[in-house]
Amino acid sequence: MKVFIVAEIKNYTMNFGPQHPAAHGVLRLVLEMDGEVIQRVDPHIGLLHRATEKLAENRTYLQSVPYMDRLDYVSMMMNEHAYVMTIEKLLQLKVPIRAQYIRVLFDEITRILNHLLWLGAHALDVGAMTVFLYAFREREDLFDCYEAVSGARMHAAYYRPGGVYRDLPSKMPQFQPSKKQSASEINKLNKNRTGSLLDFIEDFSKRFPTYVDEYETLLTDNRIWKQRTVGIGVVDPERAVALGMTGPMLRGSGVEWDLRKKQPYETYSKLNFKIPIGKEGDCYDRYLVRMEEMRESNKIIKQCIDWLRVNPGPVISNDNKVSPPSRSEMKEDMESMIHHFKLFTEGFHIPKGEAYAAVEHPKGEFGTYIISDGANKPYRLKIRAPGFPHLAAINEMTKGHMLSDLVAIIGTQDIVFGEIDR
Amino acid sequence: MSQSIKKQTQSLKSFFKKKMLSIDEDKGEITITFDQKNIIESLRFLRDRPEFDFKQLIDLCGVDYQEYKIAAQDEKRFCVVCHLLSLSNNQRLRVKVFADDDEFPIFPTMTEVWPNADWYEREAFDLFGLMFEDHPDLRRLLTDYGFVGHPFRKDFPMIGKVEVRYDPTLKRVIYEPVSIDERNNVPRLIRDEGIHRG
Numbered sequence: 001m002k003v004f005i006v007a008e009i010k011n012y013t014m015n016f017g018p019q020h021p022a023a024h025g026v027l028r029l030v031l032e033m034d035g036e037v038i039q040r041v042d043p044h045i046g047l048l049h050r051a052t053e054k055l056a057e058n059r060t061y062l063q064s065v066p067y068m069d070r071l072d073y074v075s076m077m078m079n080e081h082a083y084v085m086t087i088e089k090l091l092q093l094k095v096p097i098r099a100q101y102i103r104v105l106f107d108e109i110t111r112i113l114n115h116l117l118w119l120g121a122h123a124l125d126v127g128a129m130t131v132f133l134y135a136f137r138e139r140e141d142l143f144d145c146y147e148a149v150s151g152a153r154m155h156a157a158y159y160r161p162g163g164v165y166r167d168l169p170s171k172m173p174q175f176q177p178s179k180k181q182s183a184s185e186i187n188k189l190n191k192n193r194t195g196s197l198l199d200f201i202e203d204f205s206k207r208f209p210t211y212v213d214e215y216e217t218l219l220t221d222n223r224i225w226k227q228r229t230v231g232i233g234v235v236d237p238e239r240a241v242a243l244g245m246t247g248p249m250l251r252g253s254g255v256e257w258d259l260r261k262k263q264p265y266e267t268y269s270k271l272n273f274k275i276p277i278g279k280e281g282d283c284y285d286r287y288l289v290r291m292e293e294m295r296e297s298n299k300i301i302k303q304c305i306d307w308l309r310v311n312p313g314p315v316i317s318n319d320n321k322v323s324p325p326s327r328s329e330m331k332e333d334m335e336s337m338i339h340h341f342k343l344f345t346e347g348f349h350i351p352k353g354e355a356y357a358a359v360e361h362p363k364g365e366f367g368t369y370i371i372s373d374g375a376n377k378p379y380r381l382k383i384r385a386p387g388f389p390h391l392a393a394i395n396e397m398t399k400g401h402m403l404s405d406l407v408a409i410i411g412t413q414d415i416v417f418g419e420i421d422r
Numbered sequence: 423m424s425q426s427i428k429k430q431t432q433s434l435k436s437f438f439k440k441k442m443l444s445i446d447e448d449k450g451e452i453t454i455t456f457d458q459k460n461i462i463e464s465l466r467f468l469r470d471r472p473e474f475d476f477k478q479l480i481d482l483c484g485v486d487y488q489e490y491k492i493a494a495q496d497e498k499r500f501c502v503v504c505h506l507l508s509l510s511n512n513q514r515l516r517v518k519v520f521a522d523d524d525e526f527p528i529f530p531t532m533t534e535v536w537p538n539a540d541w542y543e544r545e546a547f548d549l550f551g552l553m554f555e556d557h558p559d560l561r562r563l564l565t566d567y568g569f570v571g572h573p574f575r576k577d578f579p580m581i582g583k584v585e586v587r588y589d590p591t592l593k594r595v596i597y598e599p600v601s602i603d604e605r606n607n608v609p610r611l612i613r614d615e616g617i618h619r620g
Contacts, residue, residue, distance in 0.1 A: 046564035244538035384481040392541040
């Protein structure tokens, strides 16, 4: 008689992260695995929790603007945008039209910045190294735009309640010769920096479609890329809505929903652009949606440049109770000086009330909810981060997939911990 | 836009009548306040009735009204605020529910109405100590493992209560009471006259 000894097979628990190259920062996942098949995912988040909302309660409205940059640190200006929009809604403050166009211009630059990082990181996770290098080449130019306009390459603090901090510069910063780079190399680098910032962005927007073509030749028909993304992490449209998904995650499932079209803010209603949507709701469709969004953003940038070239004007509200008066006024006018002093010591007060305002962030709907009790600081600030419900859905999206697909799904969700942990 | 807001307010008013505590319209946003008792039933109506169709829960957060008493709500302390979105009607709605008991704020869970309420409720529990009855998995979400207290409550100090450091003699990370003082350069100030014309 033969005796068969069958080993008892149990699910085992595995730790993914928090220090993992594919974890996009500090994601810790506790995985319950059956062989290589995922049974359950339990994300442990909060390793980057800085209590931004609590800190904001102890700072004046203006002092919190730089904190917004640090939420989703790959789409900095968009976070500021939602925040200043909420303040403007509470104060019923009018933003000059030129400032609105500048905001739209930089929103779209930010969208491209974000999507380029997503593309590079997602491809790198799935095993395509080259795209990452290409994507960062273009990000460099966009960071230069940020720097030219605000002085900071990432954390700009450029949007202010009532407009933007200052008008677009008429000169781009130049590269200087050094020991490592000769004058002829520097001249080559400075070639598209001889004009204004708008000239530089226009030059970029002309080059950019070919760059997107380059990324697409590397990925769109790539057999390995398709094997890793087609049919992975499928979310059907009803479920995507119920799970609170927004942005490309929702549009990838075929739901046509974009705040820029449906609830237009700033000048989006005057601009001409399309909303790409997916069909299957898998990683590949979300990839296609985001690629198309970059092309559409580029179109919006072009329209903004054309408008901004011929329409000079103020870029910040002239209500000196909220926005500071100009330097020259301050030196001659007593009242302007008082305004300046009051604004930067006590800050402005917001009447009692509450408001929620949201923008179409590259990742989805980014909104802020402010309750004011009439003070110079918010009573409560709630940040609605788009990545939060997306990551919450990861258990549902990965169930029954292989471990390697988990990495593709994290990539497709475009997770950034600055906003999820806040 | 303001017309559709008025219409929406009307339809909400005529549908809920006595079931809601209050409804107001401000800056193009509608806020509806419900009693704790029938909240789940009302939320289901908001989700399923075609004239409301709020299929998406955009946000859910806790609020601690300890230092900003709302007389209309009997000066209750804790509140849950939900932001709803209807994709088909292109409308938003804010729903508020106040907890009856300040000492032990407990709400029925909304996870059965909107599945993504799961993490939002965990966050509200973690940061404000709000309890959600029948929640499938009410654990802390954002704070440290073993954290004590609810940091977003108004009576929790901004600098926290404990700090961590590595102790070379014990060869492990230890928790100690905070050694720093709270620094506040700009006092919180409410100016009633002239609002932001101060």
